[in-house]
Amino acid sequence: MRRPTFASLLLIVLAVSGCDGSVLTEHPADAVRAPTAVDTPLPSASETPSATKPPRPRKTRPLATSLPTPTPTITVPDFTLPPTPTGPILGGDISWPQCPKGLGIPQKPTLGLPMPLRSAEFVVLGLTNGPAFTPNPCLASQTRWVRERGLWAAAYAVHSYPDSDTLARYGSEGPFDGSTRLGALGNVGHQQALYNLRTMRSAGLQTPIVWLDVEPVPIFEWSPDTVANAAVVVGAARGYLDAGYRVGAYSTEALWASVVGDLRLGIPEWRAAGETSLTEALARCGPDRMFQGGKPVISQWLESNRTRDITCPGTSAEMGRWFHDYP
Numbered sequence: 095m096r097r098p099t100f101a102s103l104l105l106i107v108l109a110v111s112g113c114d115g116s117v118l119t120e121h122p123a124d125a126v127r128a129p130t131a132v133d134t135p136l137p138s139a140s141e142t143p144s145a146t147k148p149p150r151p152r153k154t155r156p157l158a159t160s161l162p163t164p165t166p167t168i169t170v171p172d173f174t175l176p177p178t179p180t181g182p183i184l185g186g187d188i189s190w191p192q193c194p195k196g197l198g199i200p201q202k203p204t205l206g207l208p209m210p211l212r213s214a215e216f217v218v219l220g221l222t223n224g225p226a227f228t229p230n231p232c233l234a235s236q237t238r239w240v241r242e243r244g245l246w247a248a249a250y251a252v253h254s255y256p257d258s259d260t261l262a263r264y265g266s267e268g269p270f271d272g273s274t275r276l277g278a279l280g281n282v283g284h285q286q287a288l289y290n291l292r293t294m295r296s297a298g299l300q301t302p303i304v305w306l307d308v309e310p311v312p313i314f315e316w317s318p319d320t321v322a323n324a325a326v327v328v329g330a331a332r333g334y335l336d337a338g339y340r341v342g343a344y345s346t347e348a349l350w351a352s353v354v355g356d357l358r359l360g361i362p363e364w365r366a367a368g369e370t371s372l373t374e375a376l377a378r379c380g381p382d383r384m385f386q387g388g389k390p391v392i393s394q395w396l397e398s399n400r401t402r403d404i405t406c407p408g409t410s411a412e413m414g415r416w417f418h419d420y421p
Contacts, residue, residue, distance in 0.1 A: 182405045182410060183216065183404065183413075184211075184403070185210070185214045185216035185404065186209075186210030186214040186216075186217050186402055187218040187219070187394065187403055188210065188217060188218075188401075189221075189222070189223075189230050190204050190222075191204065191205040192205070192207045192209055192232075192236065193205075193230070198224075199223050202224035202225075204231065209239065210402075211400065211402070215245060216403075217240045218248045218250050218305065219233060219236055219247060220249075221233065221294055221304075222290065224313075224314060226256075227286065230293070233293060234297040237297045237299045247299060248301045248302065248303050249301040249305070250304065250364075251287070251290040251307060251330075253308065254314045254316065255315070255317045255322075255323060255326060261279070264285040265279070266281065267281055268281030268282075268284035269336070275322070276321070277325075279322055281329060283328065284330065284336075286326070286329075287304075287331075288333055290304070291333075291334070301339070302417055303340035304341060305344045306334075307345070308343060308345045308349070309349040309350075309353065310353065320352075320353065320355030320357075324355060327353075327359075328357070342362040343361055343362070343363055343364070343385070343388060344365075344366060345366060345385055346366050347383065347385040350385040350386055357386060358386050359388065360388050361386070361388045363385065364392040364394065364403075365378040365393045366394050367393065367396065368396060369396045371395055372402075374395060375395040375403075375404055376404065376407070391412075392404070393406055
């Protein structure tokens with residue numbers, strides 16, 4: 095049963111936590127100081143040899159046997175969008191379903207589905223193998239695939255309701271009051287986010303934003319209490335924001351409401367779709383499809399066993415700045 099005052103409480107928590115979806119920590123490359131050349135001085139006029147007086151022998155110093163080793167630099171692929179995108183940009187999203195068959199947890203075995211089409215200019219990679227605390231088993235190879243093609247990469251993560259053992263393990267670890275049920279659930283969401291970030295970094299994936307995938311998770315169902323579910327989602331959002339990432343939400347009006355009720359975070363939206371079309375995906379960019387009070391940035395549709403995406407009109411330049419500024 096929903097508690098009518100919790101939506102206000104969540105907004106207060108977000109305000110205090112800085113959970114406005116706009117935080118981005120830049121990661122400037124370390125400056126590398128080039129070795130400074132040292133010129134050997136020319137002899138002064140007083141040291142010039144004359145016909146009547148032999149020159150005074152000059153003291154010599156032994157030559158250095160080694161040169162200083164310059165600070166190594168790491169070449170980061172260019173993930174920036176065109177400086178002035180003029181229209182929607184096509185992309186795709188991948189995760190455990192695109193891994194080769196025979197991987198993954200028993201409840202979510204990998205499917206070997208096709209990778210994005212050549213027309214994709216950005217790819218959003220899933221960090222989980224279905225529920226929280228289960229890593230995408232081929233995230234590293236998918237990250238390499240994206241990098242080798244010079245595509246722009248972002249990340250998304252499925253979040254889910256904890257079982258009793260998980261709640262007992264992580265309920266007191268986080269920024270919320272773990273002595274309360276909602277605080278403990280918020281801490282679990284926070285730990286889910288930290289786990290996903292460790293998975294992401296170990297795979298070498300860099301992203302300016304992490305999308306919260308909020309929808310029913312078959313076999314790993316959310317609870318019937320939307321306020322309790324919302325506490326997990328708020329905790330996860332806080333975890334990504336605390337780590338310096340932008341946060342967005344992936345869902346639809348119906349899916350979002352079925353999981354977290356009327357929770358409003360006001361962060362960018364990635365709008366999900368079924369077996370529809372590009373036309374329907376663009377239609378979902380309209381303000382009437384808003385599910386948590388945020389601006390539509392990406393819309394999705396399914397086609398020939400591929401999940402395809404497109405940037406919503408008027409957002410391509412903003413999205414380009416995200417990638418231009420990161421890392």
